[in-house]
Amino acid sequence: MSIVSSHAPRRGRNVELALVVGAVAIVLLAYLNVELATSGTIPPGTLTLVGGYLALAIGFHLVLRWRASYADPLMLPIITLLNGLGLVMIHRIDLANGKSIADGVALRQLMWTAVAMVIAAIVLVVLRDHRVLRRYTYLAGAVGFGLLLLPLFPVIGTSIYGSRIWIQLGPFSFQPGEVAKIALAIFFAGYLVQTRDALSVAGRKVLGLTLPRGRDLGPILVAWLASLAVLVFERDLGSSLLFFGLFVAMLYVATERVSWIVIGLTLFCAGAYVAYLAFGHVQTRVLLWLDTFSPEALKASDQLAKGLMGMASGGMFGTGLGRGRPDLTYFAESDFIIPSFGEEIGLIGLFAVLMLYVLLVQRGLRTSLGTRDGFGKLLAAGLSFSLALQCFVVVGGVTRVIPLTGLTMPFLSSGGSSLLANWTLVAILLRISDHARRPLPEADAPSPVAEARTEVVRMP
Amino acid sequence: MNAPVRRLSLVVAVLFASLLVSTTLIQYVFAADLNARPDNRRTLLSTFGRERGEILVGQTPVAKSVPVKDEYKFQRVYDEPKLYAHVTGSYSFFGASGGLEQAENSLLSGASDKLFYRRVSDLFTGRRAQGANIETTLDPKVQAAAADGLKGIKGAAVALDPSTGAILAMVSNPTYDPNDLASHDLRVVDRNSKALNADPDKPTLNRTINELYPPGSIFKVVTAAAALSTGQYTENSMLPGPRVLDLPDTTADLPNHDGRACGSTPTITMTQALAVSCNTAFAYLGMQIGADALQSQAAKFGFGDALAVPMRVTPSRVPAQLDKPQLAQSSIGQYDVQVTPLQMAMVASGVANKGVVMKPYLVQSVIGSDLSVIESAEPQELSQAVTPEVAAQLNRMMVSVVQDGTGKRAQIPGVEVAGKTSTAQHGQGRKAHAWFISFAPANDPKIAVAVIAEDGGIAGSEAGGGIVAAPIAKQMMEARLNR
Numbered sequence: 001m002s003i004v005s006s007h008a009p010r011r012g013r014n015v016e017l018a019l020v021v022g023a024v025a026i027v028l029l030a031y032l033n034v035e036l037a038t039s040g041t042i043p044p045g046t047l048t049l050v051g052g053y054l055a056l057a058i059g060f061h062l063v064l065r066w067r068a069s070y071a072d073p074l075m076l077p078i079i080t081l082l083n084g085l086g087l088v089m090i091h092r093i094d095l096a097n098g099k100s101i102a103d104g105v106a107l108r109q110l111m112w113t114a115v116a117m118v119i120a121a122i123v124l125v126v127l128r129d130h131r132v133l134r135r136y137t138y139l140a141g142a143v144g145f146g147l148l149l150l151p152l153f154p155v156i157g158t159s160i161y162g163s164r165i166w167i168q169l170g171p172f173s174f175q176p177g178e179v180a181k182i183a184l185a186i187f188f189a190g191y192l193v194q195t196r197d198a199l200s201v202a203g204r205k206v207l208g209l210t211l212p213r214g215r216d217l218g219p220i221l222v223a224w225l226a227s228l229a230v231l232v233f234e235r236d237l238g239s240s241l242l243f244f245g246l247f248v249a250m251l252y253v254a255t256e257r258v259s260w261i262v263i264g265l266t267l268f269c270a271g272a273y274v275a276y277l278a279f280g281h282v283q284t285r286v287l288l289w290l291d292t293f294s295p296e297a298l299k300a301s302d303q304l305a306k307g308l309m310g311m312a313s314g315g316m317f318g319t320g321l322g323r324g325r326p327d328l329t330y331f332a333e334s335d336f337i338i339p340s341f342g343e344e345i346g347l348i349g350l351f352a353v354l355m356l357y358v359l360l361v362q363r364g365l366r367t368s369l370g371t372r373d374g375f376g377k378l379l380a381a382g383l384s385f386s387l388a389l390q391c392f393v394v395v396g397g398v399t400r401v402i403p404l405t406g407l408t409m410p411f412l413s414s415g416g417s418s419l420l421a422n423w424t425l426v427a428i429l430l431r432i433s434d435h436a437r438r439p440l441p442e443a444d445a446p447s448p449v450a451e452a453r454t455e456v457v458r459m460p
Numbered sequence: 461m462n463a464p465v466r467r468l469s470l471v472v473a474v475l476f477a478s479l480l481v482s483t484t485l486i487q488y489v490f491a492a493d494l495n496a497r498p499d500n501r502r503t504l505l506s507t508f509g510r511e512r513g514e515i516l517v518g519q520t521p522v523a524k525s526v527p528v529k530d531e532y533k534f535q536r537v538y539d540e541p542k543l544y545a546h547v548t549g550s551y552s553f554f555g556a557s558g559g560l561e562q563a564e565n566s567l568l569s570g571a572s573d574k575l576f577y578r579r580v581s582d583l584f585t586g587r588r589a590q591g592a593n594i595e596t597t598l599d600p601k602v603q604a605a606a607a608d609g610l611k612g613i614k615g616a617a618v619a620l621d622p623s624t625g626a627i628l629a630m631v632s633n634p635t636y637d638p639n640d641l642a643s644h645d646l647r648v649v650d651r652n653s654k655a656l657n658a659d660p661d662k663p664t665l666n667r668t669i670n671e672l673y674p675p676g677s678i679f680k681v682v683t684a685a686a687a688l689s690t691g692q693y694t695e696n697s698m699l700p701g702p703r704v705l706d707l708p709d710t711t712a713d714l715p716n717h718d719g720r721a722c723g724s725t726p727t728i729t730m731t732q733a734l735a736v737s738c739n740t741a742f743a744y745l746g747m748q749i750g751a752d753a754l755q756s757q758a759a760k761f762g763f764g765d766a767l768a769v770p771m772r773v774t775p776s777r778v779p780a781q782l783d784k785p786q787l788a789q790s791s792i793g794q795y796d797v798q799v800t801p802l803q804m805a806m807v808a809s810g811v812a813n814k815g816v817v818m819k820p821y822l823v824q825s826v827i828g829s830d831l832s833v834i835e836s837a838e839p840q841e842l843s844q845a846v847t848p849e850v851a852a853q854l855n856r857m858m859v860s861v862v863q864d865g866t867g868k869r870a871q872i873p874g875v876e877v878a879g880k881t882s883t884a885q886h887g888q889g890r891k892a893h894a895w896f897i898s899f900a901p902a903n904d905p906k907i908a909v910a911v912i913a914e915d916g917g918i919a920g921s922e923a924g925g926g927i928v929a930a931p932i933a934k935q936m937m938e939a940r941l942n943r
Contacts, residue, residue, distance in 0.1 A: 249468060308486055309494050312486055312487060347484060347488055368465050384472075392475040399479065
């Protein structure tokens, strides 16, 4: 007889609490830094604001204790810290623009943070098991593609600063792409779990690559066309890259076939190249990317150049929070919040921020590894990878790794839709991680099946 | 599905690694290039946004940064701008230009390595970086006297303390208003700077250190010093002073200014020759001692040295290759001998200081924003130009110039003044430059002066230097000696 020792795995909720308090303490320090550097005084509302933020984070922590006690203990502290730092930077740029806390963007962002945390908590409470989501695979797909292409429709779709990735409903403007990211991840996960056998087994071997059958190419072609439509009509390389990349990555995870990556990359490069040849706005983006400081590029936009000069002025250690001039770059609080951080907390600080994202993504991927069901695995991998890809697209865009896009930095950038979507995304990851880390029911416990009476006919 | 997830995390690692590389390139590797870009407003704002140190004359700031409400935070203000324009230089959008603003830019802006420990402590105390203050050696009374004397005259005046080399006055005319360039309105700065650059009189040029002039007769002091240093001559040596000196190897000859012999006798003493500024006698003397002796004597007075006071001084020069006629011309400060007014003040100051030329300097001390002295000038010997004995003879010879010769207008009652006049020709048909170098009191010199009035001479007369330049030098010496 082998004895299966059953030890209770560490839940890590106390660690999480300590880290959350630590994260808020860092945010408080950053806030005081900004205030002391700009006005030299500590404003009277400090305790209320930071206390409120701490209360929100601890509230979310309590929801985890209550409903997902085995969830990953690092995710909440990380996003609490990122979201808080984002708030501080947005406030700092408000100050530079001469706005007080009352009429600035930061207060609105704080309210959105509260809303996002509440909604994420509701998701955790309502969604007891992530596998439920699999039931809504095709609904999620319809919603995802619908949201993705929604800005193209007249009246509600609006073009803001060249990219048509916004919808306008009355006074509210919304970037539906952020929510679409989650819906599409659910759709891809559900769809690929069903079809992975067909997509991974059949096919011919050519040059060491097992190529799929022609009729199995359907889904990837649809995804490709949709992403090209986003690129061309919404003029947004970022969203296009994000969705197609997400799809190809999940396809690869589901099928374990490298050929899908090769096919995907080839398709994307070909599509992007054709778009480059055909559309002026794509050419402008590429010019700005490759030759940022040429007179023609500066004439088109000096935003990227200004962002780069801001980062350079920060150097290794940064000017210090509140002491740089990030407000000289347009959208310093949203698309260009990374250069703002680079300028004020330096290369070292920026590395630390990037490492927070790496850690968050890594926790997500670990969740994927630990999950027992295929759907959960795919979903966790997809959501984590979408975060990583989005960070790459945003930071790569402002540091000239790839052409600049209009995406926002998750948790840092100003914008309500982005916060809502990313908090919800992490809520789903937390739900899956709770499932992954939760110990299996004791083997010798009487199984419900053994207890159940045999049914011959189900009575209504 | 775990294997591809692991590989996916590798992809994530590569993505983030590329971001670490790209941010490092921007914020570290190419940061300096990006910061140095002319269109980088942050660099401009951070230099303008810094409280730049003051430039002081005595205890009074002549250049200071005043807090203002615009985004640059500080406005550079020049008090008595025209009087000190060439000393301060200007500080504008285009950077520091000329004068101490440029030469001591890193100290004034606070970027200098000399302020390193202060900057480190600023880093920890969170104090805003502040530039150091520069205290000049100038004597405001001498400076004012020089500017007053040069009013309406194109030229330059410079005064030294012979025993230390401290610059007591530095005036160049015409002058300009550095406030015109310090405006925060880019268009105004651009217009004013274009106008200044287009002015044919070059008002921004510091004539005391950056313009080369033919010295004419004041160079005879150098010739005399070279001759006395050979040991074969004394102040009483007899020299021929004919009406015209026949130059060898050429049909040209060298006349005296007034076309007459220098004395009633065929030969005169060297003292007499200097007092009446006898061309033929000194041309003869130069040819006797040779080009090498003349050149090395000039070098000992500082000719050819690249000095920084701390503004760069254009080196003065005696041509290297001289044939006999050229040597004769050079001995009386003509041909291609080129000097700055500062260099000639150094010659006077070397004679005054018993043969020792002190290194000229304009910065007395560098004072931190907390009033601590960061640096204090130590007088340095540049060279022993002549022996004390030769210096004493030259001193007496120059006294006789003022007492009995061409420099009578520099006489100060009750003070023995030593000097030398010059009317330097520079091209046919143009008015000669009027020069005067001097020091006083002759027995205990407190000030050495060089003054030039461009085109101030009277053609065909040696009187120019004595009439136009000597009174200016006199005013400056009086200001120093409280007369």
